[in-house]
Amino acid sequence: MIDFHVKADLRDEAKRLGYSDIGVIGADSGLRGALIDAKDERVLRDRAKSAKADYTLYLSHDAKLARSCPADVLCLDFERLVYDTVIGKSADFVEFDLHSVIFSKTGVRAASCFEKALRIARRCKNRIIVSTRPENRYQLRSPRDIECLLAVLGMTEEEASAAVSKNPAELLKKIRGKKKRIAKGVSDSG
Amino acid sequence: MKVKRLPPTLKKRQRYVVFEVAGEETFKKEEVYKSLASTGIKALGEIGFAGLGFWLTDFDENKQKGILKINHDQKDQAKALLALASTVNGKPARFSSMGVSGTIKKAKKKWW
Numbered sequence: 506m507i508d509f510h511v512k513a514d515l516r517d518e519a520k521r522l523g524y525s526d527i528g529v530i531g532a533d534s535g536l537r538g539a540l541i542d543a544k545d546e547r548v549l550r551d552r553a554k555s556a557k558a559d560y561t562l563y564l565s566h567d568a569k570l571a572r573s574c575p576a577d578v579l580c581l582d583f584e585r586l587v588y589d590t591v592i593g594k595s596a597d598f599v600e601f602d603l604h605s606v607i608f609s610k611t612g613v614r615a616a617s618c619f620e621k622a623l624r625i626a627r628r629c630k631n632r633i634i635v636s637t638r639p640e641n642r643y644q645l646r647s648p649r650d651i652e653c654l655l656a657v658l659g660m661t662e663e664e665a666s667a668a669v670s671k672n673p674a675e676l677l678k679k680i681r682g683k684k685k686r687i688a689k690g691v692s693d694s695g
Numbered sequence: 696m697k698v699k700r701l702p703p704t705l706k707k708r709q710r711y712v713v714f715e716v717a718g719e720e721t722f723k724k725e726e727v728y729k730s731l732a733s734t735g736i737k738a739l740g741e742i743g744f745a746g747l748g749f750w751l752t753d754f755d756e757n758k759q760k761g762i763l764k765i766n767h768d769q770k771d772q773a774k775a776l777l778a779l780a781s782t783v784n785g786k787p788a789r790f791s792s793m794g795v796s797g798t799i800k801k802a803k804k805k806w807w
């Protein structure tokens with residue numbers, strides 16, 4: 506499993522728990538991610554292009570921006586869910602943020618939003634990835650436990666397994682493919 | 696008259712989940728049990744939690760490892776419960792499952 510939404514100081518602890526790799530927001534080395542946001546669609550697109558990171562994430566809080574989201578991953582916060590079929594059809598990878606389900610006092614509401622989001626993701630055939638967005642080492646969860654939690658929250662066994670291992674691996678493959686891409690007319694000197 | 700024991704075929708099968716707790720300080724067995732039980736009731740409801748057949752069989756306060764006894768068909772729920780528990784006695788803690796076994800002896804041999 507790869508968690509794409511972790512802080513740099515939790516890398517070692519995450520590997521000990523069974524994560525194969527970690528995507529760190531705002532890191533200088535390794536798998537680097539950038540959380541982008543803007544008030545305007547054009548500015549958001551520019552920020553996504555100019556971000557010095559391997560992949561970009563956008564936290565869905567504005568329906569208009571989320572519909573034309575240029576980021577690689579669309580993050581869903583279950584405390585204030587902004588996600589519908591129009592957004593779902595324009596997105597490919599969708600990150601289910603379990604932080605609010607596990608740690609928030611309004612976990613019940615978050616769990617019901619999870620169900621709604623799952624229904625939309627199934628309909629739009631979005632590839633689901635999962636993160637617990639840990640803020641400290643006590644908020645990290647092992648991939649095996651996350652898989653069971655997803656099954657309890659309403660996913661099928663195959664969906665839970667894909668969200669934990671297959672889809673993150675596909676996203677990583679996409680990121681690495683993007684990194685290696687050489688523009689037309691430029692020869693590889695190495 | 697001698698009371699007949701329940702034959703093994705009618706007994707409920709059990710699984711034993713070995714888990715570890717990580718926190719800023721060490722926790723006692725009662726504190727861990729209270730935390731898991733309250734999280735279970737909150738997440739699964741009283742009926743759902745009762746169906747789990749939950750019991751904290753053993754807890755080593757030095758190693759901070761424990762064994763949960765649960766019904767054999769409820770191990771996913773038990774692991775989800777461990778993922779959902781985030782505090783013990785009001786202090787932040789992390790529960791992580793290490794493995795599931797059919798007997799205490801094997802569970803202790805492998806992960807204790």
